[in-house]
Amino acid sequence: MTRYLLTKLIEAFIAIWGVVTIVFFVSRILGDPAVLLVPVGAGQQEIDNLRAALGLDRPLLEQYFHSLLSMLKGDFGISFQHTRPALDVVLERTPATASLAGLALLFGTLIGAAAGAIAALMRGTVAEFIVMVAALLGQATPTFWLGIMLILLFSVELGLLPTGGAGTWLHYILPGLTLSVFVSASIARLLRSSLLDIMREDYVRTARAKGLMPRTVFFWHIARNALIPVVTMIGIIAGELLGGSVVIETVFAWPGVGRVIVQGIQAQDFPVIQAGVTLVAAIFVFVNLLVDLLYGVLDPRIRRG
Amino acid sequence: MAPLLDVRNLTVVFDTPAGTVHAVNDVSYTIEEGETLGIVGESGSGKSVHALSMVGLIARPPGRIVSGEVYFKGRDLLRLSQRELFDLRGKEIGFVFQDPMTSLNPVLTVERQIAEPLRRHFNLSKSQARERVVELLELVGIPNARARIGQYPHEFSGGMRQRVMIAIGIACNPKLLIADEATTALDVTVQAQILDLVRDLKKKIGTTVIWITHDMGVVAGLADTIQVMYGGRIMERGPVDAVFEDPRSAYTWGLLKSLPHGGKRGETRLYQIPGNPPNLINEPIGDPFAPRNAFATERCLRETPPLKQMEGSLPGHKAAVWYDLREELKKQEAKV
Numbered sequence: 001m002t003r004y005l006l007t008k009l010i011e012a013f014i015a016i017w018g019v020v021t022i023v024f025f026v027s028r029i030l031g032d033p034a035v036l037l038v039p040v041g042a043g044q045q046e047i048d049n050l051r052a053a054l055g056l057d058r059p060l061l062e063q064y065f066h067s068l069l070s071m072l073k074g075d076f077g078i079s080f081q082h083t084r085p086a087l088d089v090v091l092e093r094t095p096a097t098a099s100l101a102g103l104a105l106l107f108g109t110l111i112g113a114a115a116g117a118i119a120a121l122m123r124g125t126v127a128e129f130i131v132m133v134a135a136l137l138g139q140a141t142p143t144f145w146l147g148i149m150l151i152l153l154f155s156v157e158l159g160l161l162p163t164g165g166a167g168t169w170l171h172y173i174l175p176g177l178t179l180s181v182f183v184s185a186s187i188a189r190l191l192r193s194s195l196l197d198i199m200r201e202d203y204v205r206t207a208r209a210k211g212l213m214p215r216t217v218f219f220w221h222i223a224r225n226a227l228i229p230v231v232t233m234i235g236i237i238a239g240e241l242l243g244g245s246v247v248i249e250t251v252f253a254w255p256g257v258g259r260v261i262v263q264g265i266q267a268q269d270f271p272v273i274q275a276g277v278t279l280v281a282a283i284f285v286f287v288n289l290l291v292d293l294l295y296g297v298l299d300p301r302i303r304r305g
Numbered sequence: 306m307a308p309l310l311d312v313r314n315l316t317v318v319f320d321t322p323a324g325t326v327h328a329v330n331d332v333s334y335t336i337e338e339g340e341t342l343g344i345v346g347e348s349g350s351g352k353s354v355h356a357l358s359m360v361g362l363i364a365r366p367p368g369r370i371v372s373g374e375v376y377f378k379g380r381d382l383l384r385l386s387q388r389e390l391f392d393l394r395g396k397e398i399g400f401v402f403q404d405p406m407t408s409l410n411p412v413l414t415v416e417r418q419i420a421e422p423l424r425r426h427f428n429l430s431k432s433q434a435r436e437r438v439v440e441l442l443e444l445v446g447i448p449n450a451r452a453r454i455g456q457y458p459h460e461f462s463g464g465m466r467q468r469v470m471i472a473i474g475i476a477c478n479p480k481l482l483i484a485d486e487a488t489t490a491l492d493v494t495v496q497a498q499i500l501d502l503v504r505d506l507k508k509k510i511g512t513t514v515i516w517i518t519h520d521m522g523v524v525a526g527l528a529d530t531i532q533v534m535y536g537g538r539i540m541e542r543g544p545v546d547a548v549f550e551d552p553r554s555a556y557t558w559g560l561l562k563s564l565p566h567g568g569k570r571g572e573t574r575l576y577q578i579p580g581n582p583p584n585l586i587n588e589p590i591g592d593p594f595a596p597r598n599a600f601a602t603e604r605c606l607r608e609t610p611p612l613k614q615m616e617g618s619l620p621g622h623k624a625a626v627w628y629d630l631r632e633e634l635k636k637q638e639a640k641v
Contacts, residue, residue: 202402202408205402207421211396299411
């Protein structure tokens, strides 16, 4: 188990290093942040001074290794726009992202699981058809479009809910709903097909042959096995949501990690981009590690000694 | 005394997009208490489906029981409520399925899987059930049983898994044990061990057994009565020795002839029954084996022969034929 964890941690470290490297070089292609940061009408001299002050005049590889070393120490540099540590700028946005993600994940999973189970248990009925069409629509609808439509209806037309921003629980409803639709649709479809597969397994027939009641057969023999792929899916979605849903946070002006990264990109604020993306990558890798461990709990065949 | 199981005119079909599959056609037979019945047939002969349908274990739809009665201890199983069937399965009728790799739940411990029917039917506490599980595992010959109950199926070998499967089947001391191809997925040596175990268990607990298999050799070593099925019908049935020595159905004869005879060298090839298994989508007419049978008469193709007592054979030796296989074989010999 220790050995397994250690391997996984080393893998995680390499993955994050890869992300950091790609982000470093890609962000440098964006352009010269000094040009954006100096006041309008400033001369070339001022721009050069600023570049020197930010360390942007040094060779690219030197900058790269310098920032790698600093990152190891937890120093992501000072945000160009906010003139504060970039990591702080990103970290203070995480509660907003995490709470929205948690809400969407909770409701999305509950609704999705119920819908998927109903569809599988009521195979061939109108109920299954309705659930599956709804799930297909939910998965196929672009979240930004759904978000805008919800704002138009509930905020602009009916004036019931705020158009964006955060503050009260009312602010959570529309972005939470938008994300939940996608989450629940994905889970419903996967759970349904997984349940239908497992229902055909020989061991389910064995369970019925023991005279077990249908609910015991369903929860202990069918659902437990059918959940294994669903847990992976939830893990991937959780990683994505916790990393900040860039699109949704932008549509709803939600002050989360995704939005701060987008703002960083617009301002070519390299330290914020790097800190943000590294955080997102770390969360993603960590959630996947959790899923791997949970897998072992659900499926003894892949439990490591 | 009334028989333990009395199957009367059981007919089961499956409604598929390609048409109605006539899986079991008018099957009737009885089993006495303590008897071991070996049901032999190839895939699609209806041997498994008829047994599963008796206790509501086929999916409906697409399966459909068209007609029949199945009396078990005086009650018609086909007219029981769902609840009564749940109470009966596992307790009165135990099942042992083929391929213990897929018939055991991979994510539950062996203890839980064996304890389930015990706790369901006898309301045993966890610790009472555990004692019985250990007892059962010892009974089916799993060494170090107490240490192994917490393990999962993948931690057992194929033969040991089959023993676990048997332990599940006999957990509640059922009156009737139905084993469906229970040794098919095993190595020959392991198969022999399992058959020994079953014979031994029969002596100890005296369960009535229906052993479904495609292997004539298994039936020869285990069963009192053999029942040969083909195309959803019983072709021949009788005491094992009588049927093996003096088959009266051309299908049984073909099956026996295609068995390898141990040690005999020089024989070029094993006998092979010509043709293919019947397409059960067509409405069954006549003797299902007739198209592949060299001895078939005109009548065999038109009219279904009833299963009737064979003259000059032991009582209980029945076959569904219009021809006389003894005469036909004599004629054939005379020609050669």
